[in-house]
């Protein structure tokens with residue numbers, strides 16, 4: 214909240230950043246060596262993978278292959294440039310270097326890889342030559358994370374064979390962030406007991422919601438930073454937590470309305486023990502009553518535990534603890550007014 | 554007229570020692586408690602033909618029946634919702650006996666709740682599935698609201714706001730529990746009373762709850778034997794007649810987090826239990842001489858007193874501060890030391906204390922007790938009993 218108006222939030226900066234979406238970070242480049250048995254042997258030994266189809270011709274044929282195949286997880290290995298290139302760059306700035314510079318300009322100087330998803334199209338066999346190219350798929354708005362405010366950068370790496378046919382794609386996500394400067398009072402703050410300077414250490418994920426047919430819509434909307442309330446399509450009554458059937462009229466038909474994001478603290482807890490490593494303590498958990506009338510369990514941000522009061526007006530805020538989870542939080546409404 | 558009131562009685566009680574590390578399996582604890590209760594009732598394992606426990610118990614009746622030589626069972630049943638099940642097991646047994654479905658039914662609960670799976674650590678890291686029960690935690694655990702103390706603290710804060718109750722008002726409950734436990738050799742906190750100053754000096758767990766507002770965690774087992782009132786009269790101990798036995802789940806009921814009702818300072822499911830108990834027994838709160846009220850956390854004792862008609866709404870704190878719950882008071886309470894002082898056996902040890910009060914054998918016996926009211930877990934679908942002496 215203290216960063217409003219800084220460069221990282223200006224529309225001009227945002228435009229420059231979003232211009233990277235769809236752009237190539239890495240032009241198609243072939244690996245140094247074709248797919249080969251010695252590298253496969255080193256890999257499966259290091260990984261302790263004893264599947265015989267990687268090294269034993271007859272076992273591979275029995276498994277329906279024409280001969281030995283490379284482990285799918287080696288796709289990236291075939292295109293790595295090796296140690297020398299990583300310590301002695303060739304001096305030609307890549308798209309990646311440029312984007313990294315732009316992010317550093319916004320203060321996002323630290324980086325942590327958050328996830329990698331592979332999709333494999335066909336198995337590689339000895340003799341295949343593999344290339345890789347990388348394109349920016351998405352740059353998220355700034356999100357508050359346990360590590361600090363940052364942006365998730367999603368790129369897609371496409372692996373092709375010599376004929377240009379796609380053999381695998383990899384969706385790769387990094388968090389580029391501003392290291393947190395001080396322990397925040399909010400739930401995304403630093404873990405209790407961690408000394409300063411260890412901020413970059415990743416906080417364990419918050420407990421996952423159990424998603425099912427009846428509640429998925431709410432968490433999906435939250436990922437888009439929309440706080441929705443389930444509404445009966447027949448009698449129009451609102452309900453939360455959601456469920457498949459309207460207790461007022463018995464209808465199974467429902468839709469949602471988007472909450473205005475205003476309410477007041479109905480009750481609250483300041484949690485001290487036991488400490489879950491995903492949260493900073495003391496942790497303020499509240500039941501907020503929305504102006505629409507429904508209540509929800511949530512976290513309060515931007516307020517000291519001692520300053521929380523029942524009846525306090527609050528407005529919607531968002532917490533993005535990790536790329537797969539966004540949760541509504543609330544902050545004092547009067548603090549918001551003062552800031553303006 | 555209901556066939557239930559007075560038809561059945563608790564004729565035997567039995568427990569293991571209460572500890573922090575039993576060093577034995579939960580099944581063995583259950584077997585020991587069940588055998589002790591059968592022996593206390595002057596019966597043999599082969600006399601038992603029904604068993605009831607909690608869905609939360611890990612030892613099915615078949616394991617106990619097999620190990621103790623109970624043999625054939627004609628009735629077996631389980632009650633859900635954690636500690637809310639306690640008195641519900643006795644209701645099941647009493648209904649089975651009253652209808653002739655079974656003759657001798659044992660209710661039991663045994664666990665290594667301290668040395669094994671600790672409920673107090675919360676739900677945060679339990680496995681995720683798509684069941685409605687698990688999905689209910691989706692509205693809590695991602696926000697860090699995952700332990701029983703935190704769930705209760707949310708109610709307690711609102712109660713303080715509406716009625717002006719304070720941390721000291723909660724602390725008085727702990728002081729009484731521990732005073733009674735201090736005189737009970739079976740209690741974990743035997744010989745260790747606390748003062749209100751000790752309570753106020755104890756650290757925060759989940760504000761407004763301090764450490765000494767929170768029940769201990771225990772290993773142990775407790776069992777009860779239910780037979781017909783007629784049969785009980787022929788057994789060694791004076792029967793504890795079951796005049797009332799009721800369950801209750803309120804409107805818009807959730808597990809520990811019914812925060813969405815128009816008001817959250819009461820415990821409507823306990824009010825529902827109380828109304829049934831008085832209707833069944835044809836008694837009023839004025840006819841009840843002692844109470845064993847579920848005390849996993851001190852704040853929810855106050856609204857229980859209100860819901861059960863012992864004092865008006867919002868005046869639980871005054872009722873307690875006036876000394877009514879002490880041994881010489883209007884309604885001696887948790888004479889065994891409660892779960893805070895004796896042991897946390899999911900409310901089943903409180904039912905055993907209710908039986909001792911009727912027998913006149915409590916270590917803190919407050920004189921003649923004709924009727925005692927016992928409750929099960931608060932914040933969850935719950936249950937209650939009125940036990941009475943034979944006329």
Ligand SMILES: [Zn+2]
Nearest residue numbers: 445448459462
């Ligand atoms: Zn409806």
